[in-house]
Amino acid sequence: MTTPPVKIVVVYQSLLGIYGDQGNSRVLAQRARWRGIEAEVVFAEPGTPLPDDGSVYLLGGGEDAAQTTAVRELKADGGLFRALDSGAVLFAVCAGYQICGHSFTIGGAEEEERAGLGVLDVTTRRGPVRAVGEILTRWSKPDGSQYLLTGFENHGGYTTLGPDATPLARVEVGFGNNGDGTEGAVSASGRVIGTYPHGPVLARNPELADHVLELALGRPLEPLSRAASAHAGLRTERLAFVRR
Ligand code: GLN
Secondary structure (H helix, E strand, O other), X not given: OOOOOEEEEEEOOOOOOOOOOOHHHHHHHHHHHOOOOOEXXXXXXXXXXXXXXXXXXXXXXOOHHHHHHHHHXXXXXXXXXXXXXXXXXXXXXXXXXXXXXXXXXXXXXXXXXXXXXXXXXXXXXEEEEEEEEEEEEEEEOOOOOEEEEEEEEEEEEEEEEOOOEEOOEEEEEOOOOOOOOEEOEEEOOXXXXXXXXXXXXXXXXXXXXXXXXXXXHOOOOOOOHHHHHHHHHHHHHHHHHHOO
């Protein structure tokens, strides 16, 4: 039986594209292709219908005002909600993570609350200090295996998880959700994942990329040995840098 193509939808680069997180789409597509699985990357923009037949949806980082616009457009479109109802995977970074929650706040002294998409049980409020810098976390994959995740965080919002979300990882170096030692959030279904690190995070952390692909494909993937050896040197450098 042949594996159906993986359709990766990069959502609203014009709004949530300032941190280079669209690189996550290239990593997912390439890691699928290296395994002989066809992959298609679609860039969706406001004003045209968001495809609702995607396998993986990607949201990236952006500025406060753009977050509000992205929520308004996504709610008006409805395609993302239909896709999630059909079992699609949503992988969201920073601003994208924040808008997945029930609400987030924007602005400085005059903080204003905005409604989010409500697909992840989290809320985000401005914190007293912006979290900026390298971040290192420990991720426990649902099968129990553990991996160190590296990335770069840059956010003024502090995120609190509700009972229907579990932390993606535990912070070893850096700030994470709100300083409580947790980083990111995963929905009860496991199919909506939010996280703060940029990098792009899936380029820095191939195991997490493969986890997203495995969720989308509904089956485990065999490891990629040639990519792993190329990645090992970079990983050593990153770990030395963040722990220095
Ligand atoms: N505007 C949001 C914040 O500062 C998200 C920033 C980002 O995406 N890096 O919290």
